[in-house]
Amino acid sequence: MKAVAFIGLGVMGLPMAKNLVARGVDVLGCDIAAPSRDALAAAGGRATAPEDLSLEDCDAVITMLPEGAHVREVYENLVFPQATPNMVLIDCSTIDVEATRALAAEAAAKGLAMIDAPVSGGHAAAGSGQLSFMIGGDEDAVVRARPFLEEMGAKLQHFGESGTGQAAKACHNMICGITAMAVCEGYALSQALGLDAKQFHTLCKGAAAQSWTLENRCPIPGVAADVPSSNGYQPGFAARLMAKDLRLAQTAARAAGLETPFGAKAAERFTDFAAGDDGDLDFSAYYRTLRPET
Ligand code: NAD
Numbered sequence: 001m002k003a004v005a006f007i008g009l010g011v012m013g014l015p016m017a018k019n020l021v022a023r024g025v026d027v028l029g030c031d032i033a034a035p036s037r038d039a040l041a042a043a044g045g046r047a048t049a050p051e052d053l054s055l056e057d058c059d060a061v062i063t064m065l066p067e068g069a070h071v072r073e074v075y076e077n078l079v080f081p082q083a084t085p086n087m088v089l090i091d092c093s094t095i096d097v098e099a100t101r102a103l104a105a106e107a108a109a110k111g112l113a114m115i116d117a118p119v120s121g122g123h124a125a126a127g128s129g130q131l132s133f134m135i136g137g138d139e140d141a142v143v144r145a146r147p148f149l150e151e152m153g154a155k156l157q158h159f160g161e162s163g164t165g166q167a168a169k170a171c172h173n174m175i176c177g178i179t180a181m182a183v184c185e186g187y188a189l190s191q192a193l194g195l196d197a198k199q200f201h202t203l204c205k206g207a208a209a210q211s212w213t214l215e216n217r218c219p220i221p222g223v224a225a226d227v228p229s230s231n232g233y234q235p236g237f238a239a240r241l242m243a244k245d246l247r248l249a250q251t252a253a254r255a256a257g258l259e260t261p262f263g264a265k266a267a268e269r270f271t272d273f274a275a276g277d278d279g280d281l282d283f284s285a286y287y288r289t290l291r292p293e294t
Contacts, residue, residue: 002025002026002059002060003025003026003027003028003057003058003059003060004020004025004026004027004028004058004059004060004061004062004148005028005030005053005055005058005060005061005062006020006027006028006029006030006040006045006062006064007029007030007031007050007053007061007062007063007064007065007074007078007079008030008031008063008064008065008066008070008074008093009029009030009031009033009036009037009039009040009047009064010031010033010036010064010066011123011235011236011237011238012064012092012119012123012126013029013031013036013064013065013092013126014029014036014039014040015123015124015126015127016062016064016092016126016127016131016152017029017040017043017045018039018040018043018045018127019126019127019128019129019151019152020045020148020151020152021040021043021044021045022043022044023129023151025148025151026046027040027045027046028045028046028047028048028053028058029041029045029046029047029048030047030048030049030050030053030078031047031049031050032049032050034049037049050074050078053078053082054082055079055082055083055084055087056082058087059086059087059088060087060088060089060090060145060148061079061083061087061088061089061090062090062091062092062148063075063079063089063090063091063092063093064092064093065093066093066241066244067093067095067244068093068095068096068099070093071091071093071095071099071103072099072103075089075091075103075106075107080106080107080110080112083107083110083112084112085111085112085113087112087113088113088114088115088141088144088145088148089107089112089113089114089115090114090115090117090145090148090149091103091114091115091116091117091118092117092118092119092133093118094118094166094169094173094241094244094245094248095116095118095166095248096166096248096251096252097163097166097167097170097252097255098163098255100116100136100162100163100165100166101162101163104116104137104162104163105162113137113138113140113141113144113145114137114141114162115135115136115137115138115141115142115145115162115165116135116136116137116162116163116164116165116166117133117134117135117136117137117145117149117165118133118134118165118166118168118169119131119132119133119134119153119169120132120134120169120172121153122216122236122237123236125154126152129151129152129153129154130153130154131152131153131154131155132153132154132155132156132157133149133152133153133155133156133157133165134157134159134164134165134166134168134169134172135149135156135157135158135159135164135165136158136159136160136161136162136163136164136165136166136167136168137158137161137162137165138161138162139158142158166248167252169245170245170248170249170252171249171252173242173245173246173248173249174245174246174249174260174263174266176212176213176242176245177242177245177246177249177263177266177267177270177283178262178263178266179211179212179213179214180213180217180242180266180270180283180284180286181265181266181269181270181286183211183213183214183217183219183284184219184284184286184287184290185290186204186209187200187201187218187219187220187287188287188290188291191220191291192291197220197222197223198223201218201220201223201224217229217236217282217283217284218284219284219285219286219287220287220294221294227284228281228282228284228285229282229284229285229287232281233278233281233282233284233285233288234281234282235280235281235282235283236282236283236284237282237283238274238279238280238281238282238283239270239273239274239278239279239280239281239282239283239285239286240274240279240280241283242270242274242283243267243270243271243273243274243279246263246266246267246270246271247267247271249263249267250263250264250267269286269289270283270286273285273286273289
């Protein structure tokens with residue numbers, strides 16, 4: 001397999017990069033954080049600080065960064081100055097549609113192929129190559145990116161032109177954010193009414209309330225194994241990122257002239273929560289705003 005530069009080795013990027021290494025891809029990882037670089041090197045990848053990154057001989061550049069500002073900075077300062085038309089540029093971060101379209105247009109003006117390919121699925125899916133990709137970009141670029149995406153994901157959906165992957169992701173995550181609040185509130189009420197937490201969780205998993213969030217983010221500590229609440233609410237998916245995604249959905253809704261009242265409320269609540277001390281915890285820690293004694 002070919003050589004990939006992978007920029008952003010965080011909760012998602014590190015397992016994605018390690019999965020590529022395990023599948024025989026030559027991965028050059030890059031992150032501002034030394035521990036992330038060390039972790040990739042320990043797994044058999046090559047790793048470098050941004051100031052030493054060389055894209056020479058890379059067939060693809062994959063970015064997995066927190067927010068639009070990081071993505072813009074990395075493409076403007078690191079990727080565009082070195083990229084060549086034989087490479088395909090794949091941004092897997094979740095950012096806004098407008099910034100995505102602007103970057104793709106800048107890439108096209110330089111003769112570079114770039115797609116947006118945000119993901120659904122947590123770090124476990126990232127580590128096992130089972131992510132879902134929501135893809136936007138020219139067909140030619142998507143065809144070139146497909147072999148790399150297929151190593152990382154089980155489901156690939158191409159929605160259309162540049163930015164449509166991010167549009168799909170914004171709508172998808174608005175549903176997840178609203179659902180997360182519903183799960184936290186339902187579980188908090190179950191505790192306020194004195195129900196047994198494990199029994200209630202068993203009920204919900206097998207009944208109409210079931211959802212990915214409920215299944216994978218039971219917010220009450222000690223009820224489900226291997227979920228953030230049973231591990232000090234370590235992410236997982238950080239509350240600050242959930243807040244960011246819900247704001248992106250509101251930006252998209254405003255641009256489309258659509259009111260989404262529940263999405264707006266979820267964006268407001270998660271933004272307030274993430275502005276406090278717990279923004280780096282998993283989003284399911286929002287439960288503690290309802291049950292502070294947890
Ligand atoms: P994270 O904050 O854990 O990781 C981001 C990484 O980028 C960090 O290691 C950070 O050091 C690095 N970074 C920041 N600026 C950099 C720069 N200028 N150069 C190089 N490295 C830089 O975030 P994450 O949870 O991995 O999420 C990444 C993206 O994926 C976000 O847009 C998020 O919304 C999206 N996402 C996350 C999840 C999840 O479950 N965590 C799921 C789906 C999508």
